[in-house]
Amino acid sequence: KIVLFWFRRDLRLHDNHGLFQALTSGLPVLPVFIFDTEILEKLNSKTDARVSFIHAETKKIKTELEKNESTLKTFHSTSLDAFKKLVETHDVVAVYSNRDYEPAALERDKKIKTFLKDKGIEFLQFKDQVVFEENEVQKDDETPYTVFTPYSKKWKKTLKDHPISEYESENELDKLLKVSSSSFPKLKELGFEESDAEIPSRNFPEEVIRNYAKTRDFPAEEEGTTRLGIHLRFGTVSIRRLVQKAAELSDVFLNELIWREFYMSVLWHFPQVVEKAFKPKYDFINWRKNEEEFERWCKGETGYPMVDAGMRQLNATGFMHNRLRMVTASFLTKHLLIDWRWGEAYFAEKLLDYELASNNGGWQWAAGSGCDAAPYFRIFNPENQQKKFDPKDKYVMKWVPEMGMKRYPEPIVEHKEARERALRIYKEAVK
Numbered sequence: 065k066i067v068l069f070w071f072r073r074d075l076r077l078h079d080n081h082g083l084f085q086a087l088t089s090g091l092p093v094l095p096v097f098i099f100d101t102e103i104l105e106k107l108n109s110k111t112d113a114r115v116s117f118i119h120a121e122t123k124k125i126k127t128e129l130e131k132n133e134s135t136l137k138t139f140h141s142t143s144l145d146a147f148k149k150l151v152e153t154h155d156v157v158a159v160y161s162n163r164d165y166e167p168a169a170l171e172r173d174k175k176i177k178t179f180l181k182d183k184g185i186e187f188l189q190f191k192d193q194v195v196f197e198e199n200e201v202q203k204d205d206e207t208p209y210t211v212f213t214p215y216s217k218k219w220k221k222t223l224k225d226h227p228i229s230e231y232e233s234e235n236e237l238d239k240l241l242k243v244s245s246s247s248f249p250k251l252k253e254l255g256f257e258e259s260d261a262e263i264p265s266r267n268f269p270e271e272v273i274r275n276y277a278k279t280r281d282f283p284a285e286e287e288g289t290t291r292l293g294i295h296l297r298f299g300t301v302s303i304r305r306l307v308q309k310a311a312e313l314s315d316v317f318l319n320e321l322i323w324r325e326f327y328m329s330v331l332w333h334f335p336q337v338v339e340k341a342f343k344p345k346y347d348f349i350n351w352r353k354n355e356e357e358f359e360r361w362c363k364g365e366t367g368y369p370m371v372d373a374g375m376r377q378l379n380a381t382g383f384m385h386n387r388l389r390m391v392t393a394s395f396l397t398k399h400l401l402i403d404w405r406w407g408e409a410y411f412a413e414k415l416l417d418y419e420l421a422s423n424n425g426g427w428q429w430a431a432g433s434g435c436d437a438a439p440y441f442r443i444f445n446p447e448n449q450q451k452k453f454d455p456k457d458k459y460v461m462k463w464v465p466e467m468g469m470k471r472y473p474e475p476i477v478e479h480k481e482a483r484e485r486a487l488r489i490y491k492e493a494v495k
């Protein structure tokens with residue numbers, strides 16, 4: 065008799081809640097990872113850096129597990145097919161994993177749970193991706209928050225009342241099932257190729273966090289923000305550990321981690337936001353379906369250096385600074401009046417740190433349609449944004465060196481006209 069631990073978005077051996085629970089269950093644990101064809105088949109790029117990253121990280125985990133005379137059993141199939149095989153070949157009593165709150169993941173987990181239940185196997189899930197989940201931070205009347213500031217206050221109070229502790233999963237690895245090494249697919253066998261994108265370090269940059277309040281808004285500062293996004297997405301760092309660091313070093317930084325939990329909570333309580341505006345009236349906006357202008361925005365050829373620099377940084381590196389995410393998203397939805405869902409999908413394809421909840425939240429914030437969003441009549445002026453947040457043009461010159469030259473495109477729209485058009489169309493929709 066054994067139990068399985070199913071790794072998903074928690075690719076680490078330390079402070080892993082579900083893994084800890086499995087290891088202390090009293091039965092030997094066989095760790096599993098599934099290269100899920102239902103997810104991989106949807107990716108457009110064969111050099112998707114996120115796949116290379118997951119591949120490299122799971123391989124490291126396998127090496128570590130093998131030092132403990134165990135292994136990481138991997139599959140390249142649907143998750144259901146993987147579990148069908150696993151229950152045929154092993155005497156499985158329970159499957160342990162950490163909760164994932166995205167609608168597609170919830171759907172998948174429901175399917176697996178039903179399948180296992182049929183075989184008399186328990187499916188146990190634990191909180192790991194966030195500090196507080198589901199209804200743990202809610203209003204006194206037990207309804208969910210839809211505004212950030214009161215949510216963050218309650219979140220902090222909840223943390224005070226329920227301090228976090230880490231799970232010492234790393235110290236329990238002697239409870240793993242002793243087995244010989246199992247095979248591991250090459251990236252090519254999964255249908256992908258190595259990406260040359262640079263993955264930021266997972267070490268907590270203490271200096272960056274300490275100076276965060278001063279540096280975070282200036283995209284030219286290479287070390288102005290932590291770039292931990294991809295590690296939070298795939299669980300290669302522990303949110304519990306990071307929150308403890310943040311609480312020690314910078315309240316402004318802690319607030320950003322709370323934004324992450326706020327958007328996760330919004331997605332969990334209002335899963336309709338994946339397709340629809342959180343404020344229903346905003347779905348009456350008569351978006352311009354201008355594919356040519358969308359293309360120019362994607363490529364960073366709008367003629368507005370601040371917008372173009374952001375998009376080019378994204379295309380070249382898979383990262384875009386938060387200030388630019390706000391500027392480019394505002395530009396697409398207000399200046400070009402193009403549906404936030406188009407922009408959201410483009411970011412989802414390109415961002416290394418892509419996270420459904422935060423991306424959707426950020427886009428709906430910029431479009432004015434979301435929870436606690438910017439009011440629709442607040443329209444960023446891209447030139448003023450550049451003056452304020454890149455006063456020496458250092459950031460824009462890096463990505464748009466031809467700025468001011470003849471070959472640089474003329475602005476795709478005139479700011480004043482675009483602003484008036486946006487105000488008119490938005491006003492009509494939300495009246």
Ligand code: FAD
Pocket residue numbers: 280289290291292293294296320321323324325327384385386387389390393411415417418419420422423424426427430
């Ligand atoms: P830091 O500034 O060092 O912050 C540390 C961590 O806190 C981040 O990695 C992230 O997990 C979290 N965080 C910071 N700011 C926010 C925020 N405003 N909302 C939610 N979480 C935050 N963040 C994503 O993680 N994935 C996305 O797909 C994503 N898409 C976005 C789209 C738009 C239109 C906007 C406006 C914002 C988006 N954000 C997204 C939020 C934010 O821009 C990024 O988290 C941040 O720029 C990542 O850089 P960093 O890792 O250096 O973050």
